[in-house]
Amino acid sequence: MSDPVVPPSPGRGLSRRRLLGYAGAGAAAGTAGFAGGMGAARATDAPAVAHAFHGRHQAGIVSPAQDRLHFAAFDVTATSRRELVRLLRGWTAAAAAMTQGRPVGGGAPLPYDSPPADTGEALGLPPSRLTLTFGFGPGLFRDADGHDRFGIDHRRPTALRRLPHFPADNLRPERSDGDLCVQACADDPQVAVHAIRNLSRIAFGSAALRWSQLGFGRTSSTSTSQATPRNLFGFKDGTDNLKAEEGSAVDRFVWVAPEDDPGARWLAGGSYLVARRINMAIEPWDRTALSEQERLVGRDRRHGAPLSGGSEHTPPDFSTRGSHGTPLMAMDSHVRLAHPSHNDGVRMLRRGYNFTEGNDELGRLDAGLFFIAYVRDPDRQYIPMQIKLSQQDGLMEYLQHTGSALFAVPTGVRRGGFVGETLFA
């Protein structure tokens, strides 16, 4: 938490960013991991240049959501605990360097015939607020045959199981699950892609890339300093998202507490990451009347105000009825069904991204939302809501979940330590 902000290397032409002597929202509860060298600075919309890697929690959770994503899931091929720990140590060292804008290996000279330690495509680029957030899938603890792979199965968190099959899921195994995950977020996609590539390279022989996902635009704000972005339905998304500045709510809904799971105390200070690849039926949506789109969402498109009235941040009123006696917030509207008041008061910290990956053979866009949420307990905060949404949400006519994964995200990394150290100690 006490890392100084690292000056960026010289940027490239038009896209280079000013070096701001800005350190950011490091003081608010729950924002550990955000570079906070200048102490209790107010959260503003000025771009911080580098996020601290070490801290109480992993960065990339409550850090203000960066613009771009490269997410990767890996299958572990290592056969010994020692080899797995070596991988995690290697990843830790590389992440500590790359998040500060330094190359993997520190740029030290190599023997003449060596491949370079760093692949090079981010040389000269600033850190671009890169965060690297690591998670452990259920398969890391026991394989498909129930075999305890690395002597850690007795410490597997109770909630760390494959997500259930939800109604209307159309999951592709090659886009789902994984033993390890890395969420790379940055304002420059080349910096995020460089990070995943170099971590994949370090993993060679110990873990293989299973699937990865690029996101080109964030669909959530995680700080009150950020404006609400839009998803590919054209609507503001995440207006009521949990924000870093809501310290007690972050503690209540994001961070695992020591008493949550006595068999997995190593996860205290960590979280769970829910990943869902949600394809959107772009073309049918685009032929739907604006009024129907707004009814399904429960908000107006331009301002994001609830249909019960007010402006974007006015709480929705679910009881108000229109002239025909129907609720202004339709019974099957997304906002109604997902609202905490209809979900036992639970909230989650969303951190999703829009994606597009070309088109299918009929010319339809392969596009949608790569949903990421951080929760303290997926059994309470995600699964019940998703069962309900998949059955009742009017938007489901335009959505198809094609990928799914759940990871336990260990706590922050101390200096000299490594990602997941509390699990292997």
Next chain:
Amino acid sequence: MSDPVVPPSPGRGLSRRRLLGYAGAGAAAGTAGFAGGMGAARATDAPAVAHAFHGRHQAGIVSPAQDRLHFAAFDVTATSRRELVRLLRGWTAAAAAMTQGRPVGGGAPLPYDSPPADTGEALGLPPSRLTLTFGFGPGLFRDADGHDRFGIDHRRPTALRRLPHFPADNLRPERSDGDLCVQACADDPQVAVHAIRNLSRIAFGSAALRWSQLGFGRTSSTSTSQATPRNLFGFKDGTDNLKAEEGSAVDRFVWVAPEDDPGARWLAGGSYLVARRINMAIEPWDRTALSEQERLVGRDRRHGAPLSGGSEHTPPDFSTRGSHGTPLMAMDSHVRLAHPSHNDGVRMLRRGYNFTEGNDELGRLDAGLFFIAYVRDPDRQYIPMQIKLSQQDGLMEYLQHTGSALFAVPTGVRRGGFVGETLFA
């Protein structure tokens, strides 16, 4: 060329950009299409907010290369010339709006039951220097059976044919060719994706998306105001690229002159766009010694200087030999083979982008370079060089061309006109 710079809409939080009262390099020869309302401003690295859509040439060619790309190719399904022209008029109007940060349809109110005119995901985002550049493939003139589809085959440019099959090509038809293309470049990928989506939507019933390609980082500079970016081999790319400021060279190597092709005078002021999807063998490359990487490229990785000595912009000296008598610039090095001095002096304006699209079933990255070049004559400026490179370039061991297309890019659009008007007049 006389458009004022349009103020951006309010940006979103951390990523919003300052409105600079900057108009840019409009005065230099060959930079028509770049917003030039303030006259002979010097080209600097300050970001222009909006590029003018109308002008002597289409924007997006010599305009300083933006950071992100969404490229799309379409199959025309229209059966009449009238319907095709209607599509081009619709695209023109939408492009004129979107490049200035305005929604498709101008935001005019619609009847209650109408789908929205604009899909909405770019509402509130600044223009982000969006350019939309349109091209016509050979299939627009005659179909696979040699049938003159729209009464324009007698005006087909002589050089507008499918590119030949080069040695070592491994082309996928579903990533190649197309009757129409749109190159959307912007500094915000959400703005570029929004543009392609809305143009696809306008085309519904008249043209269907055939393939599309996202690029996350530019690999070329097209202005002396830009630093040289890096490709996924980690090397600076396009050091010697043709730049907008080289007015007479741009006229010589980019813009088609009226006398070039007497049967296709409509293309005067336009250009040819060569698109090649080049997959890179990332993992083998990353296991290659840095010294060998540099030998294959012909430049050092850190600075981009030719191995014959000097700094990045020092001209390579192909005659200098090292202590063992071998040329410092290896005979099979990319820079040697591609250099104008070994290609009849021809040059091209490159405008490519790095791409990554997940991984294959073995965990290897599906990544590489989406090569785009603008040339006055592909038969002289691209095909001979590519035949040679595909046979002799040492880098080819790490490259595979998986997509290919050639388009004729019509001249700029006048106010009240439409893209390709000179062809259909």
